[in-house]
Amino acid sequence: MSNPRTRTPRRAGALLAAALLLATTACTDHSEPAPATAAVAVTGPLCAALPTGTEPGNPTALAGLPVEQALTWMPTLTTFEAALRTSGLLTDLDQDGLTLLAPTDDAFVKKFSDDTWDTLMTQDHDKLRTLLKAHLIAGTHSLDELAAAGTTTTVDGTALTVTRADATTRFGDTADAVCADYLAAGARIHLVNAVLGPLPTTADGSGHRAH
Amino acid sequence: MRRHRAVLIALSTLLTASLITIAGPANAAEPNQVTDLTIRQADGYTTLAWQPVDGATDYQIERTPVDSADNPTGTPTIVGIWRPNRQINQESPTFADAGFNPGDRFQWRVRARIDTTELPYSEAVVGTTTAPWGNPDTPGERLRTQWETTHGAQYTSDTDEYAYTAAIDELSDRVRVVEIGRTIQNRPINMFVIGYPAPAATPEAVAATSPAAINCNVHGNEPGDREACLIMARQLAFSTDPRVTDLLSHTTVLIVPTINGDGRAANTRGNSTGQDLNRDYSLIRQPETAAYVKMVRDYRPVAGYDGHEYGNSRAGDLPMLPPRHQNVAQPIFDESMDMIEGHMYREGAEAGWWPCPYGCDGGGNVGLGEETILRNTLGLKNVVNSLLELRSSGGQTRPDEGNAANNRRRKTFSALWTFQQFLDYHRAKLTDITQARADAITFQAANTGRLVFRGSRPIAAHPAPHPGSSPPPIDAPPADLILDNAPCAYKLTEEQYHGPRTDGPTGAVTTAAERIADHGWKVVKAADGYYVPLNQPERGLIPLLLDAVGVENLVDGERVYPTRTGRHTGPLTITGFACLDDATVTGPVTVRPGATLVATDTTITGPVNATSAAGVLLANSKITGPLRVTGTTDAISLIDLNVTGPVDLSANRTTNQPLLAGTRVTGPLACAGNTTAPTNLNIRNTVTGPRAGQCATL
Numbered sequence A: 001m002s003n004p005r006t007r008t009p010r011r012a013g014a015l016l017a018a019a020l021l022l023a024t025t026a027c028t029d030h031s032e033p034a035p036a037t038a039a040v041a042v043t044g045p046l047c048a049a050l051p052t053g054t055e056p057g058n059p060t061a062l063a064g065l066p067v068e069q070a071l072t073w074m075p076t077l078t079t080f081e082a083a084l085r086t087s088g089l090l091t092d093l094d095q096d097g098l099t100l101l102a103p104t105d106d107a108f109v110k111k112f113s114d115d116t117w118d119t120l121m122t123q124d125h126d127k128l129r130t131l132l133k134a135h136l137i138a139g140t141h142s143l144d145e146l147a148a149a150g151t152t153t154t155v156d157g158t159a160l161t162v163t164r165a166d167a168t169t170r171f172g173d174t175a176d177a178v179c180a181d182y183l184a185a186g187a188r189i190h191l192v193n194a195v196l197g198p199l200p201t202t203a204d205g206s207g208h209r210a211h
Numbered sequence B: 001m002r003r004h005r006a007v008l009i010a011l012s013t014l015l016t017a018s019l020i021t022i023a024g025p026a027n028a029a030e031p032n033q034v035t036d037l038t039i040r041q042a043d044g045y046t047t048l049a050w051q052p053v054d055g056a057t058d059y060q061i062e063r064t065p066v067d068s069a070d071n072p073t074g075t076p077t078i079v080g081i082w083r084p085n086r087q088i089n090q091e092s093p094t095f096a097d098a099g100f101n102p103g104d105r106f107q108w109r110v111r112a113r114i115d116t117t118e119l120p121y122s123e124a125v126v127g128t129t130t131a132p133w134g135n136p137d138t139p140g141e142r143l144r145t146q147w148e149t150t151h152g153a154q155y156t157s158d159t160d161e162y163a164y165t166a167a168i169d170e171l172s173d174r175v176r177v178v179e180i181g182r183t184i185q186n187r188p189i190n191m192f193v194i195g196y197p198a199p200a201a202t203p204e205a206v207a208a209t210s211p212a213a214i215n216c217n218v219h220g221n222e223p224g225d226r227e228a229c230l231i232m233a234r235q236l237a238f239s240t241d242p243r244v245t246d247l248l249s250h251t252t253v254l255i256v257p258t259i260n261g262d263g264r265a266a267n268t269r270g271n272s273t274g275q276d277l278n279r280d281y282s283l284i285r286q287p288e289t290a291a292y293v294k295m296v297r298d299y300r301p302v303a304g305y306d307g308h309e310y311g312n313s314r315a316g317d318l319p320m321l322p323p324r325h326q327n328v329a330q331p332i333f334d335e336s337m338d339m340i341e342g343h344m345y346r347e348g349a350e351a352g353w354w355p356c357p358y359g360c361d362g363g364g365n366v367g368l369g370e371e372t373i374l375r376n377t378l379g380l381k382n383v384v385n386s387l388l389e390l391r392s393s394g395g396q397t398r399p400d401e402g403n404a405a406n407n408r409r410r411k412t413f414s415a416l417w418t419f420q421q422f423l424d425y426h427r428a429k430l431t432d433i434t435q436a437r438a439d440a441i442t443f444q445a446a447n448t449g450r451l452v453f454r455g456s457r458p459i460a461a462h463p464a465p466h467p468g469s470s471p472p473p474i475d476a477p478p479a480d481l482i483l484d485n486a487p488c489a490y491k492l493t494e495e496q497y498h499g500p501r502t503d504g505p506t507g508a509v510t511t512a513a514e515r516i517a518d519h520g521w522k523v524v525k526a527a528d529g530y531y532v533p534l535n536q537p538e539r540g541l542i543p544l545l546l547d548a549v550g551v552e553n554l555v556d557g558e559r560v561y562p563t564r565t566g567r568h569t570g571p572l573t574i575t576g577f578a579c580l581d582d583a584t585v586t587g588p589v590t591v592r593p594g595a596t597l598v599a600t601d602t603t604i605t606g607p608v609n610a611t612s613a614a615g616v617l618l619a620n621s622k623i624t625g626p627l628r629v630t631g632t633t634d635a636i637s638l639i640d641l642n643v644t645g646p647v648d649l650s651a652n653r654t655t656n657q658p659l660l661a662g663t664r665v666t667g668p669l670a671c672a673g674n675t676t677a678p679t680n681l682n683i684r685n686t687v688t689g690p691r692a693g694q695c696a697t698l
Helices: A013-025 A067-072 A078-087 A089-093 A105-111 A114-122 A125-133 A143-149 B002-014 B158-171 B203-207 B224-238 B242-250 B261-266 B287-299 B330-351 B374-380 B404-446 B494-498 B512-519 B542-546
Strands: A098-103 A136-138 A151-153 A159-165 A168-171 A175-184 A187-192 B035-042 B045-051 B058-065 B077-082 B094-098 B105-114 B117-121 B125-128 B175-182 B188-194 B212-215 B253-256 B303-310 B318-321 B355-357 B384-391 B489-492 B524-526 B529-533 B558-560 B564-569 B572-574 B577-586 B589-591 B596-600 B603-605 B608-611 B615-624 B627-630 B635-644 B647-650 B659-661 B664-666 B669-672 B691-693
Touching (some): A067 A098, A067 A175, A067 A187, A078 A089, A078 A098, A078 A105, A078 A114, A078 A125, A078 B261, A089 A125, A143 A151, A143 A168, A143 A175, B045 B105, B045 B330, B045 B404, B058 B094, B094 B330, B158 B175, B158 B188, B158 B261, B175 B224, B175 B287, B188 B224, B188 B287, B203 B287, B212 B287, B212 B404, B224 B242, B224 B253, B224 B303, B224 B384, B224 B404, B242 B404, B253 B287, B287 B374, B303 B374, B303 B404, B318 B330, B330 B374, B330 B404, B374 B384, B404 B615, B404 B659, B489 B542, B489 B577, B494 B512, B494 B529, B529 B596, B529 B615, B589 B596, B627 B635, B635 B647
Parallel strands (some): A098 A187, B212 B303, B303 B384, B318 B355, B564 B577, B572 B589, B596 B615, B603 B615, B615 B635, B627 B647, B635 B659, B635 B664, B647 B669, B669 B691
Antiparallel strands (some): A098 A136, A159 A168, A168 A175, A175 A187, B035 B045, B045 B094, B058 B077, B058 B105, B188 B253, B318 B384, B489 B529, B524 B529
């Protein structure tokens, strides 16, 4: 992958214009996505840990964004977001509507060792895509709809049970929805606390590696 | 409470925004109530301090958001637990509360606990926290990173970093941004070069200021330190605080925000090939690590920090570790330990942060003695330095970090505190640091003592009370990785030296010759191969890469032992490669064209003349009579010599810098017409006679 965007000068003589722009807008336009019309209600125990209220990246602010942009505002999805971007899957799928079961960063740490993950991200892109497809469902489905159906099929063709007990909705045997019903343009995003799909667990429980 | 609040409002209007200290209660304390709670605001954190309660086993810190009239606007939350293993002085407990949105206003209370029994809370104190640094109306100062504008929801992207970096470069005379290399995916690796009123113009001129270097982000999935670096670059670039201008008047600060831009973009530990770059600083197989090592060669930082995050949730806020490899010279190890235990532990107890030995409480069993790790590589390059970890999770002492933004802010502002403290240490202890470096370089060049291929110096527990519960593990070198009889040099074959390497990334094939040049080692070519003498400043690192026993070596070089020891009387003519160690020569020494003389611990009485030699590398020796070196083709290194008589270095043709350091010349010193001007590595020579030409300032 090349990065034509990233060329930067040794001595930034030519960047006065960029600098002035930056100075007036305080670093491009990351400050606040355009708010969508209706307030978006997300549910689950993790929601409080994510941007809420009028914070940048709050659920209502994300509703009109393309899904790949919306994901960048969710600070507990950095692994999943980078993986989707690296895989190119969203571009290739070109779905009309999509539901994402998005494992949190903690879920990835519990699942894969650093070495396994780096290998998936840098070399085994086919395997990475397979893994990610196990977290995508065609169409936009609320958590209630998925739970009511009791079963769904992910983009990799695997059937996935959806069970609800008390306030918890579980995908397969392990992945509980921890903050559900984010909206993005043509997409629903449900954060889950475990990685789905066929790959074996390689994390040894010691957290990430030492320096 | 009403009356109390009114008093606080009245008080707070009297106090400046940057420093708010509100004294405790007017009314008498309850038994076992925490008293004299004060707060002090700093960048991204609030230091709470209070009088200890007898018998307390820990303290709970409660924070409540309040509005401008000090009415609560949210739920009181326990945000911190003070435990006795936080700090080295138990009689003055402090806690750096962080994680909040900078600029917001809060009320704090602290209570002691005896085991699980909660004692009464202190009176509350209220304050407005320090807003993100830089006046929003002042050009330059008003720049913000993506991480700041998104309130920590997003890390600063590559493109945002470049724009921010370029803007600082453009708007501050103190800053020059240089590109020190490119990643495999062609992302620039930028470095801020910051000095006051302006940074010195060339790498050599910057090196003369004894720079301090910070490597902010080697592992792409550990971005907390990088955000601190970006904020600090803005502070250094624009602050009018006398502390900052004083710092920058006395040195140059080098900040590399993102050495691993590809890994950062993909949020992976390694680079785009999956290589862990912090296992590559000696081998420099990857362009990213090679860029850093070349930077160290050219800019010669004397002190460094290397930023990471750490998954051990029981660790302190800021685990730190010095260069431990046993080949690191003792003065560098000692000074690095002083930086950590003498400075950071003490200042941490003032500010309320919790630096601790790496591992701190369990864990820390890997990454100890490997020379492939920057901490050790830098130590072997005679740089006082430390690893810095930011504990990834809130852990048991910061229970309110389930919120991602709170967690990210605590990490980044703890790193910012550390890096600012690092600069203060450098400013306060520069004489000690440069002395340690000079002693280390002369020790290394003397090529004395055993070599250890892998294994660490022991680190004893800090005297009680000590931060953390356990010192780092021992990691002693095994017997088969110790070489008591150090060689004089390593000899490499043409194939070993110039053969294309297969251990690097596709499309970026390098040779051992290039990597050795990146490290800055002297090499001489002879008819039978390439010699890398050990009597040079990075003596401790050379065998790790060139000896067959090296655990992660580059080549299986041939050990070359001294060719002459003991007494020699009469003229001595050097042809080929000669290595004198513990020798005494009485009579003139002539180094023939194409020959190389290496000497350590040797006394020569009689002039030494080298004309068109391949190399002249002398260390820890005495020479009587003129020392004349001209027309040398490959390498010159003169370290820690006593020369009675004139020294003349002229018309040498080496493409690398001749070294003349730590040497006493009784007589004149003249250097003229050398293709590359000699350097003293900032280790002054003592010369009784005049210094002339290219050596005028050495």
